[in-house]
Amino acid sequence: MLNYIWAGMIVIAFVVAFFTGRIEETTKAALDSASTAVQMSIALLGIMCLWTGIMKICEKSGLIKVIAKVIKPLTKRLFPQVPHNSPAMGAIVMNMVANMMGLANAATPLGLKAMNELQKLNRYKDTASNAMCMFVVVNTASIQLIPATVIAIRSAESSNNPFEIIVTVWLTSLAAVFVGVTMAKIMGRNIKFGVWSVRRKKVSRKLDV
Amino acid sequence: MAWIQLISNLAIPVMFVAIISYGIAVEVKVYDCFVEGAKEGLEVMIRILPPLVGLLVAIGVFRASGALELLTFALTPLTRIVRIPSEVMPLALMRPISGTASLALVTDLIKQYGPDSFIGRITSTMMGSTETTFYTLAVYFGAAGIKNVRHTILAALLADLTGIIVSVWICGFIFGWN
Numbered sequence: 273m274l275n276y277i278w279a280g281m282i283v284i285a286f287v288v289a290f291f292t293g294r295i296e297e298t299t300k301a302a303l304d305s306a307s308t309a310v311q312m313s314i315a316l317l318g319i320m321c322l323w324t325g326i327m328k329i330c331e332k333s334g335l336i337k338v339i340a341k342v343i344k345p346l347t348k349r350l351f352p353q354v355p356h357n358s359p360a361m362g363a364i365v366m367n368m369v370a371n372m373m374g375l376a377n378a379a380t381p382l383g384l385k386a387m388n389e390l391q392k393l394n395r396y397k398d399t400a401s402n403a404m405c406m407f408v409v410v411n412t413a414s415i416q417l418i419p420a421t422v423i424a425i426r427s428a429e430s431s432n433n434p435f436e437i438i439v440t441v442w443l444t445s446l447a448a449v450f451v452g453v454t455m456a457k458i459m460g461r462n463i464k465f466g467v468w469s470v471r472r473k474k475v476s477r478k479l480d481v
Numbered sequence: 482m483a484w485i486q487l488i489s490n491l492a493i494p495v496m497f498v499a500i501i502s503y504g505i506a507v508e509v510k511v512y513d514c515f516v517e518g519a520k521e522g523l524e525v526m527i528r529i530l531p532p533l534v535g536l537l538v539a540i541g542v543f544r545a546s547g548a549l550e551l552l553t554f555a556l557t558p559l560t561r562i563v564r565i566p567s568e569v570m571p572l573a574l575m576r577p578i579s580g581t582a583s584l585a586l587v588t589d590l591i592k593q594y595g596p597d598s599f600i601g602r603i604t605s606t607m608m609g610s611t612e613t614t615f616y617t618l619a620v621y622f623g624a625a626g627i628k629n630v631r632h633t634i635l636a637a638l639l640a641d642l643t644g645i646i647v648s649v650w651i652c653g654f655i656f657g658w659n
Contacts (some may be wrong), residue, residue, distance in 0.1 A: 320525065326518070
């Protein structure tokens with residue numbers, strides 16, 4: 273998909289430039305943007321290293337396991353079908369905490385493990401269970417305690433206060449997660465809703481886990 | 482809204498002290514861990530540099546040619562309904578599709594309008610509070626071998642839409658509508 277968007281943007285840009293008479297500026301913009309990308313990466317590099325370094329301590333010291341225990345009551349409500357002490361629940365909780373801490377490198381393998389464990393509990397192997405849908409929705413809504421990349425860009429562009437958006441990010445994330453979770457719960461109840469495309473008749477009322 | 486500023490300013494120092502103290506308490510070699518993690522940060526940046534060059538060039542020519550103006554102009558009637566500035570609409574559309582392309586758009590928008598402008602703040606909030614939905618969907622369901630994802634896409638996109646609209650409103654409410 274990105275192949276088409278990228279090609280489309282460049283081709284359309286030069287066609288438009290032909291009509292607006294901005295061919296020269298557009299060519300210059302191409303060269304300038306390429307060097308901007310490198311400058312930006314260098315400006316971001318220090319903060320990114322600082323952040324991934326601190327987060328490695330969080331990972332290695334087992335702090336994420338401690339946080340995982342704290343949020344477990346919440347995940348029990350989100351995933352009522354998943355047994356409390358199953359490896360599936362363990363992977364789900366750890367993935368959510370890793371995501372919150374911005375540990376992308378740790379979160380993805382944990383998420384894949386969670387999906388595989390959920391698949392073991394899944395009755396219809398080619399159709400997502402409610403727990404799987406909920407897990408992916410929570411993942412795509414992303415609650416990040418510290419949006420490190422954005423802060424890095426803001427301070428690279430010499431913001432007066434690069435951190436001022438932390439609370440707005442939290443509030444926005446909460447709203448997005450709330451809507452995502454509510455929609456997943458509501459639509460999860462209606463089995464027909466999502467199953468019209470494949471094997472409609474074979475999926476019974478007991479679709480869940 | 483002084484307390485919101487205070488929480489925002491304290492979030493990072495509190496996390497630094499908490500994480501490092503906990504590491505010392507459970508006798509982890511905190512400095513060695515830090516260096517190991519920082520190396521991962523370097524690897525990540527090296528990995529995203531080539532796509533960032535490609536995408537920033539695409540965005541750069543798209544803006545300079547006037548095509549971006551045409552696109553935002555075309556999107557204006559849509560954005561007026563929910564009070565989203567049309568300048569951030571390309572980011573809103575790109576966010577669920579590609580993380581690096583969104584990063585490139587955020588870089589471009591913050592450079593153009595400044596990090597402390599209304600648009601700069603909305604851009605920052607939107608980027609920080611949403612994820613690359615389609616990528617996550619493809620990777621997770623692909624790994625489990627699921628073909629029918631049922632209501633996941635709809636629920637995830639509604640969450641994204643909420644994030645986009647709310648980020649504008651929250652920024653307007655906290656920092657003012659300009």
